Amino acid sequence: DVKVTQSSRYLVKRTGEKVFLECVQDMDHENMFWYRQDPGLGLRLIYFSYDVKMKEKGDIPEGYSVSREKKERFSLILESASTNQTSMYLCASPSSSGEQYFGPGTRLTVT
Amino acid sequence: AQRVTQPEKLLSVFKGAPVELKCNYSYSGSPELFWYVQYSRQRLQLLLRHISRESIKGFTADLNKGETSFHLKKPFAQEEDSAMYYCAPPGNTPLVFGKGTRLSVIA
Numbered sequence: 001d002v003k004v005t006q007s008s009r010y011l012v013k014r015t016g017e018k019v020f021l022e023c024v025q026d027m028d029h030e031n032m033f034w035y036r037q038d039p040g041l042g043l044r045l046i047y048f049s050y051d052v053k054m055k056e057k058g059d060i061p062e063g064y065s066v067s068r069e070k071k072e073r074f075s076l077i078l079e080s081a082s083t084n085q086t087s088m089y090l091c092a093s094p095s096s097s098g099e100q101y102f103g104p105g106t107r108l109t110v111t
Numbered sequence: 112a113q114r115v116t117q118p119e120k121l122l123s124v125f126k127g128a129p130v131e132l133k134c135n136y137s138y139s140g141s142p143e144l145f146w147y148v149q150y151s152r153q154r155l156q157l158l159l160r161h162i163s164r165e166s167i168k169g170f171t172a173d174l175n176k177g178e179t180s181f182h183l184k185k186p187f188a189q190e191e192d193s194a195m196y197y198c199a200p201p202g203n204t205p206l207v208f209g210k211g212t213r214l215s216v217i218a
Binding site for chain 1: 117120143145147154155156157160197199200201207208209210211
């Protein structure tokens with residue numbers, strides 16, 4: 001019963017490329033989040049969205065943008081990928097009780 | 112924003128020894144807290160939430176308002192407990208996870 005899916009498990013891109021990471025949830029949740037996960041730094045919030053076409057910056061939005069055209073889909077965009085954006089990217093969607101449901105993650109390598 | 116702190120990046124214990132993963136929170140109001148776990152090559156998933164007051168896989172966590180803590184405990188560690196553990200407030204508001212603690216259980 002997979003609830004949150006991400007478009008790719010592994011991705012390798014070159015510096016300067018535009019990168020799209022997609023996340024889809026099938027729980028009809030209002031909120032969706034994008035995190036990056038790095039060793040020793042834990043999960044850091046990049047962007048979140050409370051509703052369609054709404055977005056809010058998290059703790060580390062620089063170099064990223066997002067798109068939420070449909071309730072179930074939340075896309076993370078790296079406008080011009082850089083090597084310091086090599087990371088694991090996690091999408092999550094919380095229930096009304098506050099429990100976060102996570103996607104499997106996308107491991108992005110920028111060379 | 113609601114914030115939590117996990118002071119230990121890495122915790123190594125021997126199999127059968129007690130485990131305590133620390134989590135402290137620093138926000139006012141009625142706190143709600145969760146523990147998440149990530150096993151190797153698996154997605155991050157909920158382990159337990161304080162409001163349920165249940166034991167999952169032998170783990171328990173008690174909210175201590177006086178010490179503003181929500182430590183995760185297990186009396187006897189098992190090798191399959193080796194994983195990354197995160198403490199977090201509820202996810203329906205902008206939340207900040209703790210940095211996580213990697214638990215390594217040594218046979």
